[in-house]
Amino acid sequence: MKTNPLVTIYIPCRNYGKYLRQSIESVLSQTYKDFKILIIDDGSNDNSKKILKNYENHSKIKIIYQKKIGMVKSIIKSIKLTNSKYFVRLDADDWLHKDFLKVSVKNIESKKTIGLVFPDYFEVDINGKIQNRIIRNKFNKRNILMDFPAHGACTLFRRESYNKTKGYSKNIKAQDGYDIWLK
16 A cells, blocks of 8 residues: 555444445545545444455555444544545445545645535435435535535545644534534
């Protein structure tokens, strides 16, 4: 594995064995290849560990097994364990379009003042059938942050910009996206 890839995709996982393989494979199938994957298993007691065993020797993947500390603390730990220029969280029950990194990296690298980029996304049913498309607006003077479905997952962060904030709050239990986007 390249020591310092441009992007780290970190996947926090607790009991998402049902979706985990699809999540990991969606990253491995990216058309943009300068990335590594960090998976933190937060004390799963389902079949997640069995699935992760299949990836333990993969050159692009590092897996950490830990006792349960919770999602936000796992997010903070993941960011501290990486040193790539950009990072993105992928929840273990989500998956990425094959061009997600290609498009996101191109957009964030287009201007040094861009601190994060985010995509639209789809809500799908248990079979993966699209139920709804969530369109995330562009920022402008008419839209404010509270007009957006700020989502911590699938948001590509520039580490330099993230480091200028106090980072994620350990006290947030849900909707971590709003917390970090506001910072």
